[in-house]
Amino acid sequence: MQEFELPIAWRPDDGVIAHANITAQMRRYQIPSYEAFLQRSVEDPDWFWKAFFDDIGFHWHTPYERTVDLSEGKPFAKWFVGGRLNWTYNALERHVQSGRGEAIALRWEGEEGTVRAYTYAQLLDEVNALARGLQALGVQPGDRVGLFLPFIPETAIALLAVSRIGAIALPLFSGFGPEPIISRMQDAEAEWLFIADGFPRRGKIVPMKETALTALESLPQVKRVIVVARAQRDMRIDPAREVRYTDLLQAGDFEAPAFDSETPCMMIYTSGTTGKPKAALHVHAGFPIKAAQDMYHLFDLKPTDTMSWLTDIGWMMGPWLIMGGLILGATVFMYDGSPDYPAPDRVWDMVERHGVTVLGVTPTLIRALMRESAEYADRHPMPTLRLLGSTGEPWNPEPWLWTLEHVGKNRAPIINYSGGTEISGGILGCTVLRPLKPCSFNTVVPGVDAEALNEQGEPVRDEIGLLVVRNLNPGMTRGFWRDRERYLETYWSRFENLWYHGDLSMIDAEGFWYILGRADDTLKIAGKRVGPAEIESVLVEHPDVVEAGVIGVPDELKGQAAVAFVVLRPGTEFTDALAEALRALVAERMGKPLTPKAVYAVPELPKTRNAKIMRRVIRAAYLGEPTGDLSALENPQSVEAIKALR
Template sequence: TSGTTGRPKGALHTHCGFPIKAAQDMLLGFDIRQKDVLYWVTDMGWMMGPWEVLGATLLGATMVLYEGALDFPGPDRLWSLVERHRVSVLGVSPTLIRGLMRHGSAPAEQHDLSTLRILGSTGEPWNPDPWLWFFHTAGRGRLPIINYSGGTETSGGLVTGNVLTPLKPCSFSGAVPGIAADVVDEKGTSIRGQVGELVVREPWIGMTRGFWKDPDRYFQTYWSRFPDVWVHGDWAAVDEDGLWYILGRSDDTIKIAGKRLGPAEVESVLVGHPAVSEAAAIGVPDPIKGEALVCFCVLRPGSQGSEKLREELRGMVAEQMGKPLKPEILKFLEDLPKTRNAKIMRRIIRAAYLNQDPGDLSALENPQSVEAVRRAL
């Protein structure tokens, strides 16, 4: 598993479950067929690597595997791969798109992307601005972005988009076919129009048989909250149109003066500023409010981390989310600690901020970023 919440876990799968689940999701969610060329930008050590290989192989599609940076020798590397290999289905992470946005749309406009018919995304919640940039730059304002979220333990997705129904930015159409997903409150009652826990109420093909040599941790992680209900560990919501949203890990929850919020809500506001490329939000102990909000921002090339910009960003959060949620501290960094599959490791940022032991770092892609957090304080 990714290791964003602690030591990476070995998820045990069967030779039938994982491949069938991967192929099923590709076919029903992404409409992948034998004629398609699939390129999902991923690390082969992340579950999306085997997912791509097994799913595409079973469906008879062609896959593209590329080893190396996507901004070398130039910022158009991804788009040149799409053109050269006539990719029809392109999968990315929101973090990758935020990085490509720094270079503008010109690198993509240099290449023929007409073979693309489906765009995909997984790994973390979107912010509206990167989603719309990807939609207009790669999708030319007409291709669907199939949002896909699940995990290593589930052999793929729990919620997905599809090519048949309308979508809003950052949304999912609903549960993956074959998944009895639901959103529940702290008592396990189904809710709509509110943020709750993502759960699954029935078994599905591809569910893990447990954690490798650690059955107690497996039970505690997924089965200890509600009887016979899988609790996935993500915040989710369903809106008035029936569209679903994933709002981040429930163990990243920030509680300020009795209000519970996910870091993605704050990060979305910050990334909406034209100077900000990436952001991370954490909660730290506060004697009055329980927790205080601390934010870290990576700026776009050409932007300077001035005191004026710092106050402008703090004010944006207060204006859009309420004065009690105004960040107590906002720092500028060159990079954020991430896993190899580009997920922000907020637990490590929080540990560095509090000068605590960060725990297992085996999933960390850029160890130098931890010291950078400490130096920024």
């Protein structure tokens, strides 16, 4: 894979290292090096988690007695035994009581240009008012509450208020149609639902409420629907079932109850390769803590920072941003709109206007913005921007280097971050204490003991392996909602007592990690295992190719052969000559045996709403097999174009 051969592209200067959170932590505990810090974080979890809590001032209503209990086995570990807390207290009261009530907690901009901001004191008052209203409505601890909302302040407030009273938030993608809402609400047996009347996209209103009402026809168990007037449409309210968000608010104090550390606060559905979506269950002393810890150690987040991620509440990065950012006392900046509307520099302009210091993107977004001139990014110095984050899919070198140069100005490093919904954040990441190579991860996440194994369970270097986690962390899901066996089969059956994450990974000779795609997307051509991202990275080097998706198909000679699907730059004609040029490029870079058997041009690749290419869907559509669950697809129409190629 050609990015393994690229040199160091960014190095930290002395100032970055001196002011990093980890540097301060190492100094405080007299740890001589980052390597020693990593080792201690894994070998001594009692110390590691207590040190983190002490360093950020985390509040336990009742201190925990034991860090982790393994009496039911590693898959069912219980964390911070005996401890009682409410994660929302740590996101709100803790900051107000420490004298930071007037600091900005939440800032939001809508696509139409509206801007709103909440101090920590104001946000606490609003969350308390909604918590009181939800209790008056009849929401009980343990109830599941759907959040079908765009990325607006009320979404963060609802997430906080639902957790605050002991109920379980169920985030739903704002772009869902009725069917995925129905399937998730039914599976969760959710009785309450937040919706918005609509939201603007590219100057038009997306009618969310109509979608929700269609879904509700099949959800008789839903008792009440809370309607947020995002689009300010003149919507009629059915008083028997609906209540306006503003009418639900009840001003007054609300004392956050303390819950056992293992009390559920959220369930997030994530798509499987087969079967129905699975709901990862997360608890008060799980997801919020892991999100904050990753931000503290990898993204170097401080109370003086403004952090933004271009995301949705239905992708784990939405709750991750809200929970972790507020626990650490930073300003969370939310944007509800298209990143290139009304102009291609919308995001860069917002970074400047709102003083964003940490910005999260995806490689897919960068590839899309690269279609326009780099001048749109170059015209914005973005002096406050000190870190970039990326997750969701592997990079290829060209957009990574473009981002470092034109967005980061060769100053702000790209914190590559990989993990998942089921683990509440990262397994692999980057630290500002070490140099960066394009597309790589320069560290495991502190507190995580990760490894790349071959099929026999042996560690490998300089070759593709299977990503596993050998230890435990509190962010790991407490299981799938009412599906114990599927949880065990998915993560704990591949290797004994190891969390098998399902990603292909590689560690190079210098210790840099790479993620090469999902293991179930692996190709085995003429006996050689290859990740699809390796071939895709070569294809997108061609100037006419914007994106690529590669699958393996049965082949009598090789066992499997690669077939490539490419999205071309606007105005490019797909010809036999171009297809042959792309095949030749792969042959030159990867070796003749890995040359794609065929190359097809398609208008778009099937993707989830968090920008992951759905290769299993491409494969099934191309081979005429059942495509399985498509509810997470952003663009289901893309499947028909692939079927037509058969």
